[in-house]
Amino acid sequence: MALTARVSLIGPDTSDPEDIFGASLGVIFPDDITNSHGDNDHGLLYRSPHLPRPIQLALADVNAEEDRRLFSHYLWNASLLLAELIEAGTLGLEIPWKSELAAPLAGFDVSGLRTIELGAGTALPSIMAGLLGAKRVVVTDYPSPPVLKTLRDNVAASIKEASAPAGRFAVEEVLVEGHKWGDLDTPLAEANKYAFDRVIAADCLWMPWQHDNLRRSIAWFLADGDGARAWVVAGFHTGRDKVGAFFESAALAEVGLEVEYLWERDCDGQDQDWVVDRGYDHARRWKRWLAVGVLKRIRKPAEEGEQRP
Template identity: 80%
Template sequence: MALAARISPAGPETSDPEDLFASSLGVIFPDDVTNMHGDPDHALLYKSPHLPRPIKLALADVKTEEERFLFSHHLWNASLLLAEFIEAGTLGLEIPWTRGIAAPLGSFDVSALRTIELGAGTALPSIMAGLLGAKGVVVTDYPSPPVLKTLRENVTASVKEASAPSGRFAAEEVLVEGHGWGELDTPLAEGNRHAFDRVIAADCLWMPWQHDNLRRSISWFLADAESARAWVVAGFHTGRQKVSAFFETAALAELGLEVEHMWERDCDGKDREWVTDRDSEDISERKRWLVVGVLRRIRKPAQEGEQRP
């Protein structure tokens, strides 16, 4: 099934020429893939056969150039992919999966875990986690009033027991807070250092000047435990070099992090090995693919005679 097959527009039909042109691109260019979805006037419905009702995702109505530059007012394919992984991993579903390339699908199980999402946009992965059994869910994005307002609306409307599969809902805490990456002297950061079993970042790598701050926030919030993981998923629409730079080994190691798994997946569920350069790849091909990175704490060497759990 194609990655975007579960989403559809919600709300009135559009007559805006720009929207009509964007919606027709798939007909004009059948090989082209849409990697961002929605606009402030047309919310999205995310329909899963495993949820009792659709998830309605409003898009932030941003006004300033600074807010628009963040691109938080769209749903990106990276969020769709993480939502799919969380659902399949937690519910034990069968989806296309290439063993030996991808991380174990079961490792995306969020049951009884605490999660935090950075740069959440619409918060779809966090909403899915909250519906399927995460114990605590914290959703963050840049502290822009319209972005946070929309996030709160989405989370409040969807993360509730009536919208969850029977017997799955376990959320004890669901919060939406502003967080600028790397800003670790705020009440949110000071009260939640190493507090989360899973840190989520979907399509947050297109600003290389923010990579260090994003790595710092991931390391700060990620639990100091062998089982803790960060999921970093991003599209290649702004180029492979920007994406690759975030996963630079030395930069991660400075913060006590390392890559456990890293691979590529396309919008139709095909997996392949991660590489830093594909010379023959044009922009249409790049838009079809995403990188999936699973980060963990650097493991300390076991002492002689010591056995790992």
């Protein structure tokens, strides 16, 4: 099943020729796929066969130019993929698209874990984590009032026991707060250093001038333990060079992180090796692929008798 098959628009019908053409691209061009979903006039419905009811997502109604440049008023395919990985890893699903290139699916099990999402947008991965057994779920995005209001509405409406599979709901705390990447002097940051087993960043790499700040925030919130991991998934719609720059080993090492897994997955679940430069590639093909990264803390070899945290 294609990655985008679970999501659909809800809201008023449209007769705008541009909207009709955009919705038809997958028929006109079979290689094309929608990589962002929704608009100000429509919400989204996310259906999973493993949840008792669909997840309904509102999209932020942003008018200020600064807010629009965040692009958080869309659901991006990176969030769709992370939601599926969390679901499959936590529920132990048998899936047809696993490969030797990818991280073990069991590593996406959120049962009993503490998660934080950076640049959450619609917060779909966090909502999935909250429904499937995460213990603590913190959702953050840029401190823009319309973005945070929509996040709070989505999270409050969706993370409920009635929406979770039977016996899975275990969340003890759900929090939505503003967080500007790299700003670590706020009450949220000061109270949550090394506090999360999983840090989530979905389609946050399109601003290379923010890469240093994003890496700093990931390293700050990620727990200081051997099992802690950060999940970073991004599309190529702004170019491979921007995605590749984030994963440069020297830059990650400056904040004590390293890549454990990094591969590419397309909208049909096919995997291929991560490559920074694939030469000329048509934009429609870029839209089909996502980079999937798993980061961990750099660990120096333990000296004899030394105990790791």
